[in-house]
Amino acid sequence: MLAIEALKKRLQTSPEIVVQLESGHLENVTFRFQEPASRKELHAFSEHKGWVLPPDYKAFLERHNGAMLFTHPRNGGGMELLSTERIFLANNAYDVLPDFAYPVGYANFQF
Numbered sequence: 328m329l330a331i332e333a334l335k336k337r338l339q340t341s342p343e344i345v346v347q348l349e350s351g352h353l354e355n356v357t358f359r360f361q362e363p364a365s366r367k368e369l370h371a372f373s374e375h376k377g378w379v380l381p382p383d384y385k386a387f388l389e390r391h392n393g394a395m396l397f398t399h400p401r402n403g404g405g406m407e408l409l410s411t412e413r414i415f416l417a418n419n420a421y422d423v424l425p426d427f428a429y430p431v432g433y434a435n436f437q438f
Contacts, residue, residue: 328386334358343400356397356405364392364411372411376418376426384431397436406434 335358337344343355364372369388372378380388393410409417409432417430424430 328383328390331360331387331391335360346397355400357395357400359395359398360391361393361410363390364388368392368411372414375415376429378427378429399436404435406432406436408432 338358343357345353346356347353369380369385373380387408388411391408393413394408396406396408398405407413409430414429414431417433418424421430
C-alpha cells in the first residue's frame with residue numbers, strides 16, 4: 328500500500344508518468360483507481376464460493392475496488408487489478424480455474 332499511496336501522491340502533480348519500454352522508447356501512461364469496495368461487496372465475494380481474500384489484496388480492495396495501471400492515453404491497454412465484480416465476471420468466463428482459485432488481474436499492453 329505504501330507504493331500505491333506514493334504513486335497516487337505523484338499523480339497529483341501530473342496525471343501521466345513517463346516510463347521506459349523494453350525497446351528503450353519512452354511513453355506516457357496513466358493510472359486510475361476505483362472507489363473502495365463496501366463491506367457488503369467483500370462479504371459477498373467471500374461467500375460466493377468460499378473464496379478467501381489474502382490480507383494484502385483485501386486491504387487493496389478496501390481502499391480501491393480495482394485499478395487500471397500503465398494505461399496508454401491513446402492506445403489503451405495496461406494492467407487491470409480487478410474489482411470484486413470483475414473477478415466474478417472473469418471467473419464465470421473461464422472454466423479452466425479450479426473452484427478455489429480466482430483471477431485478480433490481467434495485462435493487455437498495446438504500446
